Amino acid sequence: MSFSFCLTASDGAARAGAMTTAHGVVQTPAFMPCGTQAAVKGVPHDDVRAAGTEILLGNTYHLMLRPGAERAAALGGLHGFMRWPLPILTDSGGFQVMSLAALRKVTEEGVTFRSHLDGARLELTPERAVEVQILLGSDIAMQLDECVRLPAERAEIERAMQLSLRWAERCKRAFDKAGPGRALFGIVQGGDDLHLREDSVRALTALGFDGYAIGGLAVGETQTVMLEVVERTAAALPADRPRYLMGVGTPSDILQAVARGIDMFDCVLPTRNGRHGLAFTRFGPINIKNARHADDPRPLDAESRCPAARDFSRAYLHHLFRSGELLGGTLLSIVNLYYYQDLVAGARAAIAAGRFADFAAATMAAWASKGDLEDA
Amino acid sequence: MSFSFCLTASDGAARAGAMTTAHGVVQTPAFMPCGTQAAVKGVPHDDVRAAGTEILLGNTYHLMLRPGAERAAALGGLHGFMRWPLPILTDSGGFQVMSLAALRKVTEEGVTFRSHLDGARLELTPERAVEVQILLGSDIAMQLDECVRLPAERAEIERAMQLSLRWAERCKRAFDKAGPGRALFGIVQGGDDLHLREDSVRALTALGFDGYAIGGLAVGETQTVMLEVVERTAAALPADRPRYLMGVGTPSDILQAVARGIDMFDCVLPTRNGRHGLAFTRFGPINIKNARHADDPRPLDAESRCPAARDFSRAYLHHLFRSGELLGGTLLSIVNLYYYQDLVAGARAAIAAGRFADFAAATMAAWASKGDLEDA
Numbered sequence: 001m002s003f004s005f006c007l008t009a010s011d012g013a014a015r016a017g018a019m020t021t022a023h024g025v026v027q028t029p030a031f032m033p034c035g036t037q038a039a040v041k042g043v044p045h046d047d048v049r050a051a052g053t054e055i056l057l058g059n060t061y062h063l064m065l066r067p068g069a070e071r072a073a074a075l076g077g078l079h080g081f082m083r084w085p086l087p088i089l090t091d092s093g094g095f096q097v098m099s100l101a102a103l104r105k106v107t108e109e110g111v112t113f114r115s116h117l118d119g120a121r122l123e124l125t126p127e128r129a130v131e132v133q134i135l136l137g138s139d140i141a142m143q144l145d146e147c148v149r150l151p152a153e154r155a156e157i158e159r160a161m162q163l164s165l166r167w168a169e170r171c172k173r174a175f176d177k178a179g180p181g182r183a184l185f186g187i188v189q190g191g192d193d194l195h196l197r198e199d200s201v202r203a204l205t206a207l208g209f210d211g212y213a214i215g216g217l218a219v220g221e222t223q224t225v226m227l228e229v230v231e232r233t234a235a236a237l238p239a240d241r242p243r244y245l246m247g248v249g250t251p252s253d254i255l256q257a258v259a260r261g262i263d264m265f266d267c268v269l270p271t272r273n274g275r276h277g278l279a280f281t282r283f284g285p286i287n288i289k290n291a292r293h294a295d296d297p298r299p300l301d302a303e304s305r306c307p308a309a310r311d312f313s314r315a316y317l318h319h320l321f322r323s324g325e326l327l328g329g330t331l332l333s334i335v336n337l338y339y340y341q342d343l344v345a346g347a348r349a350a351i352a353a354g355r356f357a358d359f360a361a362a363t364m365a366a367w368a369s370k371g372d373l374e375d376a
Numbered sequence: 377m378s379f380s381f382c383l384t385a386s387d388g389a390a391r392a393g394a395m396t397t398a399h400g401v402v403q404t405p406a407f408m409p410c411g412t413q414a415a416v417k418g419v420p421h422d423d424v425r426a427a428g429t430e431i432l433l434g435n436t437y438h439l440m441l442r443p444g445a446e447r448a449a450a451l452g453g454l455h456g457f458m459r460w461p462l463p464i465l466t467d468s469g470g471f472q473v474m475s476l477a478a479l480r481k482v483t484e485e486g487v488t489f490r491s492h493l494d495g496a497r498l499e500l501t502p503e504r505a506v507e508v509q510i511l512l513g514s515d516i517a518m519q520l521d522e523c524v525r526l527p528a529e530r531a532e533i534e535r536a537m538q539l540s541l542r543w544a545e546r547c548k549r550a551f552d553k554a555g556p557g558r559a560l561f562g563i564v565q566g567g568d569d570l571h572l573r574e575d576s577v578r579a580l581t582a583l584g585f586d587g588y589a590i591g592g593l594a595v596g597e598t599q600t601v602m603l604e605v606v607e608r609t610a611a612a613l614p615a616d617r618p619r620y621l622m623g624v625g626t627p628s629d630i631l632q633a634v635a636r637g638i639d640m641f642d643c644v645l646p647t648r649n650g651r652h653g654l655a656f657t658r659f660g661p662i663n664i665k666n667a668r669h670a671d672d673p674r675p676l677d678a679e680s681r682c683p684a685a686r687d688f689s690r691a692y693l694h695h696l697f698r699s700g701e702l703l704g705g706t707l708l709s710i711v712n713l714y715y716y717q718d719l720v721a722g723a724r725a726a727i728a729a730g731r732f733a734d735f736a737a738a739t740m741a742a743w744a745s746k747g748d749l750e751d752a
Contacts, residue, residue: 037695037696037699037701038692038695038696038699038701039696039699039701039703039704040703041701041702041703042702042703042706043703044420044423044703044706044707047420062699066695066698066699067670067691067695071670071671071691074671075671075673075689075691075692076673081689081691081692081695082692083687083688083692294443294447295447295450295451297451297452311459312459313451313457315443315447315451315457316414316451316457316458316459319413319414319442319443319457320413320414320415322442323413323414323415323438323442325413325414325415325417326417326418326702326705326706327415327416327417327418327419327420329702330418330420330702330706331420
């Protein structure tokens with residue numbers, strides 16, 4: 001099965017569609033939970049799937065360090081290794097090299113760095129980033145790019161953007177060896193400079209990729225700036241390719257990015273917040289560690305599709321966190337994964353029905369009215 | 377449904393039977409996972425049940441501190457609070473008071489201590505221990521006793537045993553208020569002194585309990601001493617009541633205690649060892665953190681009934697532990713719960729078939745031959 005993408009509905013700039021990969025179909029807008037180290041933190045695979053997950057994200061940086069790309073390949077690739085039968089997208093490793101590794105040095109050739117695990121000296125080039133992702137068996141691989149934290153000087157943003165373009169071309173050449181059925185996405189860079197973003201889009205689309213990501217956002221800028229870049233960049237990207245906003249975001253970020261034509265998201269928030277006692281619900285975020293929940297017999301959401309949100313009282317979930325029971329983090333991570341998957345499923349249905357703006361407005365209004373974060 | 381126990385088969389001193397409680401039937405020999413703080417550490421309830429668990433243990437000491445007995449009662453008792461629909465046995469709190477609490481002082485009246493959580497001054501009397509267990513809604517409550525670590529002077533063992541007998545009588549009186557359908561077990565004490573054990577049995581059976589536990593073992597003595605005490609004590613207990621060996625033990629302990637007429641067990645080993653990377657399998661214990669497993673594509677046990685033991689490679693489980701992914705501890709805890717439940721299910725079937733000695737010998741021989749603990 002070769003990679004393909006088709007739009008099934010649109011509503012303003014919002015789009016609904018379907019990506020076909022060798023491991024199955026992914027409906028868009030899609031949310032990809034982070035399976036950083038070949039596991040979604042604290043959540044059994046069955047629960048990840050039951051939440052409605054159709055595609056998982058793996059982190060190349062982590063996986064190339066441990067278990068190692070060649071070892072993963074020998075063990076059946078990431079799909080076989082972690083026993084995940086559905087599609088997998090892997091990032092290129094570039095972002096984590098920048099944020100986690102020590103003594104990194106970026107050159108035209110690639111980036112050299114020391115592993116944050118054992119200090120081993122490693123090199124990641126565009127060719128190696130693609131090779132690792134092929135060894136991992138990713139359905140969707142990402143080009144190696146350089147991501148700059150904002151705010152930054154225009155010259156620095158432009159340098160990194162131009163370098164990312166040259167790396168994009170090298171990744172594309174290296175990816176020709178991947179064989180059929182796999183996809184490679186280019187990554188638009190350019191920081192908060194709309195002209196640089198347009199230059200990046202022009203050059204990437206001239207090269208031609210199976211899909212396009214918008215990188216270098218959610219790295220310190222305001223939501224307003226992020227959404228302006230998303231809006232202008234998405235509008236410039238080809239309509240017939242999926243668009244992926246990397247590392248984003250909150251439910252509000254996601255709805256507003258969908259409204260601007262984004263199809264794919266990944267974020268650690270559902271599981272990270274879940275481990276820290278923050279539940280996403282239809283009524284807004286709930287900090288279950290708050291003492292007010294200690295005697296509350298109500299579930300998080302009696303109408304939820306999620307057993308953990310429906311079956312357990314807030315008092316019990318509160319107790320698990322107060323008692324340091326890891327099951328609490330697992331249950332809230334599951335609650336949040338269901339929430340995020342229901343959010344994008346709701347978006348898909350609303351787009352198909354031509355009422356996405358109403359759906360987004362109603363979702364955010366319910367959040368504003370009943371969450372308990374104000375005094376968390 | 378009132379509490380009852382009937383024997384269905386015996387093979388030498390080994391017995392198979394069924395306990396009926398208000399929350400369902402428990403087949404014996406039975407293994408009770410520890411739901412210490414209203415959760416089996418790291419394991420979702422569905423997996424605890426799927427492993428074959430028919431009865432859970434809750435720890436009164438932990439639960440009276442948090443969430444608190446009165447709060448738990450208001451939230452539906454332990455069954456409603458944690459959403460566990462099957463039988464629950466609670467200990468009396470005495471053992472944890474001795475091992476966890478600070479500044480404890482034992483008097484005729486009971487034990488005063490400071491909470492290990494916040495230093496609050498608390499008192500546990502036989503009457504309060506029963507009251508707390510009634511509030512928790514336990515199907516099987518345990519008398520308050522005083523447990524002495526071995527080795528100890530005979531005079532000290534005898535003093536604690538006699539005090540435990542007087543507390544047993546007070547617990548029995550207090551338990552009359554519990555209403556029908558619930559059971560109270562007495563606890564035989566007497567350390568490693570067989571005469572004291574016999575005195576304890578005589579006095580307890582004269583009072584009359586729904587079942588009898590053997591306490592004060594697995595507290596520092598050798599397995600040989602433990603098994604001798606078990607054998608002599610079990611033989612002295614009435615045949616028509618369940619016998620519970622508290623806090624025991626390894627698979628070997630369990631098989632040898634079943635051979636001596638024990639019906640019920642609880643132990644933290646399956647989950648504690650699972651969290652630390654030790655898997656119980658038909659082939660013996662496997663330390664999954666051992667580097668030898670890093671490239672091993674084989675599952676822990678391809679023939680296992682347990683999905684985690686059957687579906688994931690040793691290499692993947694090894695990776696999860698090396699990467700600090702909590703999912704590893706969850707999966708190995710599940711593997712171990714299945715192992716323990718399959719062990720007692722195998723014992724039940726073997727007793728019914730009159731071949732328990734062969735079953736026990738074959739189980740331990742397989743362990744001795746293939747585990748990897750020798751170099752763990």
